Amino acid sequence: MQDIIQQRKILKIVCHDTAGLITKITDICYQNKFNILQNNVFVDHNTACFFMRTELVGRFYYKDSFFQDLNAALPDGSQYALHDTERRKIIILVSQEVHCLGDLLIKSAYGELDVDISAVIGNHKRLSQLVYGFGVPFIFSTHEGLTRLAQENNIANSINLYQPDYIVLAKYMRVLTPDFLRRYPNKIINIHHSLLPAFTGSRPYQQAYARGVKIIGATAHYVTNQLDAGPIIMQDAISVDHSYSVEDMMRAGHDVEKNVLSRALYKILTHRVFIHGNRTIVL
Amino acid sequence: MQDIIQQRKILKIVCHDTAGLITKITDICYQNKFNILQNNVFVDHNTACFFMRTELVGRFYYKDSFFQDLNAALPDGSQYALHDTERRKIIILVSQEVHCLGDLLIKSAYGELDVDISAVIGNHKRLSQLVYGFGVPFIFSTHEGLTRLAQENNIANSINLYQPDYIVLAKYMRVLTPDFLRRYPNKIINIHHSLLPAFTGSRPYQQAYARGVKIIGATAHYVTNQLDAGPIIMQDAISVDHSYSVEDMMRAGHDVEKNVLSRALYKILTHRVFIHGNRTIVL
Amino acid sequence: MQDIIQQRKILKIVCHDTAGLITKITDICYQNKFNILQNNVFVDHNTACFFMRTELVGRFYYKDSFFQDLNAALPDGSQYALHDTERRKIIILVSQEVHCLGDLLIKSAYGELDVDISAVIGNHKRLSQLVYGFGVPFIFSTHEGLTRLAQENNIANSINLYQPDYIVLAKYMRVLTPDFLRRYPNKIINIHHSLLPAFTGSRPYQQAYARGVKIIGATAHYVTNQLDAGPIIMQDAISVDHSYSVEDMMRAGHDVEKNVLSRALYKILTHRVFIHGNRTIVL
Amino acid sequence: MQDIIQQRKILKIVCHDTAGLITKITDICYQNKFNILQNNVFVDHNTACFFMRTELVGRFYYKDSFFQDLNAALPDGSQYALHDTERRKIIILVSQEVHCLGDLLIKSAYGELDVDISAVIGNHKRLSQLVYGFGVPFIFSTHEGLTRLAQENNIANSINLYQPDYIVLAKYMRVLTPDFLRRYPNKIINIHHSLLPAFTGSRPYQQAYARGVKIIGATAHYVTNQLDAGPIIMQDAISVDHSYSVEDMMRAGHDVEKNVLSRALYKILTHRVFIHGNRTIVL
Structure with a gap:
């Protein structure tokens, strides 16, 4: 048979x-x-x-x-x-920066990353047209005039509609509450624009500039209750020098960010990542 | 019991x-x-x-x-x-450059690399004092006034005295004949100062400068009959720019060379390297 | 006043x-x-x-x-x-691969690279929808059933319509003739998917796999009559190991290619690149 | 004339x-x-x-x-x-680790770094033989049984004997007091075995392991009153993964440390480094 x-x-x-x-x-x-x-x-x-x-x-x-x-x-x-080994589904959360989202949209659409982007949720409208162009729903979910709880409920409702395997924070610039995170344990991946644990929190490129570092980088990690302290999946670094303004760091860093995020996702989507305490094993 | x-x-x-x-x-x-x-x-x-x-x-x-x-x-x-897992024995062949030899002498002497250097054979005397300082025999084996066969026989006799597990060419700047190589199959490791297969043969930094590359590097490989074409064990690369003279490339490259060589040796000495055709598997 | x-x-x-x-x-x-x-x-x-x-x-x-x-x-x-310091105009030539083109489209549309993409010319139709989605003309210029001269004349006619400052070969997989190149001296930039001068010509990832290299990379260079031998503007490298199939090298390499190409373009668009014989000075 | x-x-x-x-x-x-x-x-x-x-x-x-x-x-x-452009004089302070000191001794002795090592001061005796072998004075300056003030006075007396241009802390594992530092403003260079500002203080490899980072590195910086917070001269980074034990990180990291330190020294010795607040300009 x-x-x-x-x-x-x-x-x-x-x-x-x-x-x-x-x-x-x-x-x-x-x-x-x-x-x-x-x-x-x-x-x-x-x-x-x-x-x-x-x-x-x-x-x-x-x-x-x-x-x-x-x-x-x-x-x-x-x-x-x-x-x-079926295609996984993800929901992407964004704010205003295009680089990580754009990279994932193209990779998903053209078979460079084996994933379906069920929807993109943004707290700004800047990226909506880009998303529509790829035939992907864009859900505008403003934080303005809403309590944090109310906005997060809106987001959670949108997410739950699609039942994604993972939620990707592609430069989503708001901190999520423990209540929100608790709903999606080990399912939320963030890209942070520094080599964690250096420069947690906001404006890491400005912090890096002020500290005068000669290496910058990006970190993809699972999101936990502690800000920018979850298990690290992937990091990459590049050299900078005194001539780099904050804007130069951003331009160079954006390429690192999107690469690190999509490589981390590749590892997750192919079931290679184990969380072990606050470390990851990537087989 | x-x-x-x-x-x-x-x-x-x-x-x-x-x-x-x-x-x-x-x-x-x-x-x-x-x-x-x-x-x-x-x-x-x-x-x-x-x-x-x-x-x-x-x-x-x-x-x-x-x-x-x-x-x-x-x-x-x-x-x-x-x-x-006993300490392996190596013989190192050198010419006049100190960086790879010096690194191995220090690592061996201070337990940073688990290996015994049985002897160093040089076709120049420049490095003899350094070698003696580490209590290691230095064997001067000139190529001047000798046929290639005669010099290689001298080297082979010295090597055979010590029965080393591996022979390391640490910037030994003469090509070894197939007859010599045949005696030590899969036992001779060379460091070449380019990212092979680019810039084989002599003066790779000069070649790199002339070609105007923006990345240089080094390659540790097994030596075979075909010059600079044996199985690659380890490579590493660094960025350079137009301001690098050939001498600047050398200074920067020397650090890469010695790191690549000692890392390749570490893998070999811990029995991690398999030769598979002209490729290596490093487990 | x-x-x-x-x-x-x-x-x-x-x-x-x-x-x-x-x-x-x-x-x-x-x-x-x-x-x-x-x-x-x-x-x-x-x-x-x-x-x-x-x-x-x-x-x-x-x-x-x-x-x-x-x-x-x-x-x-x-x-x-x-x-x-006005925005420069470029024409992009593509075949079927999306990664370099997609990156440039997004960067141009969202202000990450200060350039206008006047049109995209493709010898395949695969990427036309993507290009239209960004409001950019896509010109299909097949090579099938045409002499090389005829196809290149078609391309040149399209290019001349727009009078671009530069022509970017974003994985355009056909060799251009000296006659074509002569029309646009020092204006054509190519991205090649190897660390030139290693692995010129076609299928460099397959060549790299066969050679068993541990470092791969990409090269942005000016196009000259000699294939893959023009002045190098930018290169970058990444480590690979025995576990990388050709497809794995491609996936990892695509990110390098697009980064190298867009960084080279940034340098050109900000008037930082001087051609000096077969080298470049990037100030 | x-x-x-x-x-x-x-x-x-x-x-x-x-x-x-x-x-x-x-x-x-x-x-x-x-x-x-x-x-x-x-x-x-x-x-x-x-x-x-x-x-x-x-x-x-x-x-x-x-x-x-x-x-x-x-x-x-x-x-x-x-x-x-005469050769500068340095004093090196060490504890028990050989890699940075050994690299500087060899580079100084064989013309790879244009510097005279006037003396090496160690609070342990482990490296004395190595230093003597290069014809360099080794001054044993124990911290045991001494107040911090007394030991630092001993060190300062030794330093002052030689009037060095710079003082290099090549894995000297004791914190120097503000009183000591005040004597040698902008003259003391330290190598720290992390990518500062991450993992300041002691045991940075252990900290890096515990945090599960995928990138480690080293930082050469001027020493100021604030621990590991002085102006950064040079940094470099390498990738690690879950399979790296703390010892593996150390082995890989030692090569990075010594490279970063000697490259920073090269920049200082050729008068390329400007201190600007807590940043450096390296021309």
Whole structure:
């Protein structure tokens, strides 16, 4: 029978490190007739924590026995998930800056990043025409004249309409409250225009200029309750010198920001990122 | 009994990629009571080639049964080796430039690179005092008045006295003949002062200046019969601009060269490098 | 009288290096009541060539006397030009790849790069919708069924309609003939997806993969009769490893390509680039 | 008469930016028969501050009239200095880490950095043999059993014996008091093993690991009363990932540290660095 199609899926496992784990897990894959295309393992010996990302190919009606086998084999407290490789959906939040949003719109539209942008939510209207041009809904959600709670409820309502896999803050220049963040644990990714932990908060390029640094950069990170302090996914840096004005830093930095954000998203969308305390493991 | 000491060893395997390899190999480790500290696998799907580097801890009188098990389990044509983690011995060949040699002498002497420098062979005397200062033999092996064959025989005799694991060309500015290279297959590492394949041969900084490039760099590679064309282990790059004279490129480039060479050596000495055709896999 | 407006202009001078040049030139600026905002000088002592870029502010009805003064003061064979700071016009040639074009469209539309894109000419239709979305003309100029001469005449006719300052090859995948190039001396800028002079010609990522390099990059350069051999304006590099497929190199490389191209354009548009033989001086 | 030798000297000027400065200064050079080899100017428009570094060749018995001319021409409050290009003298302070010291010893001994190391002062004895091997005095100046004042007096006495131009803290792991620093204003250069302002104080690699950053680096800066907050001269960065232990960060970071320190020293020794508030201008 040819009716069951071979599929590719990603197995992610986090568990306490014990002897024989790789054998057990890969053997379970093998017994369940899943072929392993790629296999990446990292053991954090400081915390005795085992991380595994495995690309499997097979017929996934075997899934139940597969999960039973994993349950039996893995230590207590293990976490695992089997992800399909379908296009993920994201919602992008923006303010007025175009560079990160523009890069994601083009990459999504032309197959450079395997993601659907369900909608863009902006607290300014500047970028609406750009978004419409790509056939993507733009939702204007002003913060003016609204309590923070009211505006965040508006945003959350828009988000929930689309049930996105991730929410991307592409230079969204407002701090989100813990109440908002709590709704989307480990699902909100921000790009910050500095090499965190340097220059948290507002106007990092101005801060960098004032401090006279010779290296600037950008940081993609998960958003947590503590401002600009969530787990870092990706960073990149460039050299600057005394001749760079704040505006020069911005122009150079914008390219770094968008690259870092889209690379971080690529890693997340291909199920390569594990959050481990305040660190990330990217397999 | 406590007389058998736990040891750490590195297992490297290269073989044809077939289903279930990771399970089989890790299970063999497990059955032989070797604990896996770290495990890195890469499959080159273009060539169906499987590479594995595994750090094992255990009591290695089990070695024979371990090898038998591997022989039985691995496909025909597989190659594997079990390396201990003792300090490796290298011989360094130099001409007149100090930067790569100096860096290796200091790193070896102060534990920054886990390697013994058995001797330094130079076709000039400029660096002899430096070498003596580190308690390392310096062997002067001039090329003047000698046929290429005669000089290379002298060098080979010196090398063979020490039976080094690797031979490092730390800015040794003479081309070695195929006859010489044949004696030390996959054991000779060179640092070339360009981003190969650009600017092979002599005077790469002058070539780079003449071409007006804005990026320069260095390449550590295995030496093969074809000049500057062997498998690349490590490269790094830096930005330059029009204001750089050839001398400025040299000054900046020397730091890149020595970093690239010592990082490549670190990877080799920790048994992370596989040669695969004209490419390297660094696990 | 307030009717004469202060303007900012850029003076570029190339001449034989002689004693007292800076004094003479800056004094001429001063005598003609131009204030110097920024002044960059580079002397290539190898060729005794003097390069100067000066940002002037003043009332430019003094221009004639200014030019007379410069003529009198500068050595024979000097070249100078006074550029206004109005937005430059470019024509972009593309084939099927979106990343460089998309970046320039967004940057031009949103003020991140001070340039007008007069039109985009493509030998494929894939990118036409994107271009229209930015209100920019897209001219389809197929090469199919046409002689090279005929197609290039079509392109030249389209270009000449707009009289652009520069022609940007944003991954235009056809080689232009010397006859075509002769029409636009020092006006055609190409982005090549390798660190030239490595991997000229077609499929540089495939070449890079086959060679097993650990650093890839991109090069923006002026186009000359010799393929991929014109003066280099800007380059940038990133690290790759054995795990990068050709497709992975492309994905990572595309971000480098677009950054290098737009940074090179920024330098050209702000009149910072001097061509000096096969090198560039970027002040 | 041939008894007056042509010399090369460096003129550094900092003053309030006013119209015609370049003309005036270069004309004074010219009138005093100094030929300008290289001339770099930077104007900080935020503070209306003018910086100039000029390489002059000439016969310097004209010096008095030259200074009179400069005094007459420059605005009130101007600072200028004429530096000869003789080798500068430095004192290096170390603790136990070899990498920065070793690099400077080799570069000084083999002409890769134009500097004399008058002496090395260490609060540990680990590096003494290395220093002696280069024919450089090693002064052991323990902190044990001494008040901070007493130890710093010992160090100051040793320093003063040699009258060095600069004092280099090459991983000297003790904080110096304001009283000590006051004796050597703008003369003490430190290398800090992080990208300041991130991870000030002790154990920056451990801090970086705990924060989960993906970029680490090093900072060379002038030492001021505020810990790790002085003007930054040079920084460089490298990528790390989750697989880097603190020790891996150290190994990779040590190469960055020594490169950054020696490049910063090169800029200082060639009189290219201006301190401007808490920023540096490097011409």
